[in-house]
Amino acid sequence: ILGGYEAKPHLKPYMASLQLDGQHVCGGFLIAEQWVLSAAHCTEDTDGKLFQVLLGAHSLTEPEPHKRLYRVHAQFPHPGSNIHNNKDDLLLLQLEEKVELNTDVQVLRFQREDNDVPPDTMCEVAGWGTTSHSGRRPDRLQQVERPVISRYVCNHRTRHDGTITKNMMCTDSRRKDTCKGDSGGPLVCGGVAEGVLTAGSRVCGNYKKPAIYTRIAPYAAWIDSVMASADG
Numbered sequence: 001i002l003g004g005y006e007a008k009p010h011l012k013p014y015m016a017s018l019q020l021d022g023q024h025v026c027g028g029f030l031i032a033e034q035w036v037l038s039a040a041h042c043t044e045d046t047d048g049k050l051f052q053v054l055l056g057a058h059s060l061t062e063p064e065p066h067k068r069l070y071r072v073h074a075q076f077p078h079p080g081s082n083i084h085n086n087k088d089d090l091l092l093l094q095l096e097e098k099v100e101l102n103t104d105v106q107v108l109r110f111q112r113e114d115n116d117v118p119p120d121t122m123c124e125v126a127g128w129g130t131t132s133h134s135g136r137r138p139d140r141l142q143q144v145e146r147p148v149i150s151r152y153v154c155n156h157r158t159r160h161d162g163t164i165t166k167n168m169m170c171t172d173s174r175r176k177d178t179c180k181g182d183s184g185g186p187l188v189c190g191g192v193a194e195g196v197l198t199a200g201s202r203v204c205g206n207y208k209k210p211a212i213y214t215r216i217a218p219y220a221a222w223i224d225s226v227m228a229s230a231d232g
């Protein structure tokens with residue numbers, strides 16, 4: 001997160017850190033007691049290894065009352081996701097067991113109505129991603145508020161040049177922005193998860209390259225079907 005600030009500890013109890021060998025790779029969030037939603041691109045360089053999911057955390061390193069690392073039973077990248085573009089950039093992670101819900105571990109509901117969030121709506125995004133252009137990695141969860149920008153503006157020739165589909169949305173990236181390591185985290189507008197930050201490589205903090213999110217509503221049926229089909 002660039003230009004943001006430290007989140008109040010445990011006020012975003014849905015936030016997840018997807019980790020490999022104890023290292024934060026991407027964000028994600030709890031959508032059900034055994035399921036975390038993130039971005040498919042985050043699995044690109046993992047050569048088939050499964051993530052571990054840290055829940056109940058504010059600091060990535062300090063001991064905290066309800067902090068717990070969960071093993072992943074199975075990972076379901078959206079079948080339409082691919083390395084060449086940001087399409088269908090969603091990843092469902094089935095945890096090896098139902099999480100223990102408490103003050104620091106809670107599910108966040110996602111938008112099921114497929115309507116665009118109006119431009120200029122202020123939303124918030126949080127993560128343990130880089131906080132400076134030098135690539136500084138924070139230990140504690142950061143957050144920033146960003147306004148939604150219209151798909152029309154985001155698709156401008158000088159911005160993302162027509163690559164933003166109806167299943168994507170954008171937020172302004174002037175100074176305050178998301179950055180590497182935040183991907184997979186939720187864009188929360190009015191207390192509801194409207195988007196998942198895409199994990200394709202992108203410059204941060206440049207107003208010419210707004211942040212891109214996969215809108216969740218168009219994928220509600222896919223999410224429900226995967227959760228229903230997978231055992232448990």
Ligand SMILES: O=C(O)c1[nH]c2ccc(F)cc2c1NC(=O)[C@H]1C[C@@H]1c1ccccc1
Pocket residue numbers: 024025026041042043044045046128129130137138179180181182183198199200201
């Ligand atoms: O964040 C992303 O957009 C992104 N997209 C990916 C694609 C493949 C992939 F193997 C990883 C990623 C990845 N995450 C990262 O590089 C994370 C490792 C870096 C990081 C940044 C800040 C703080 C801690 C760790």
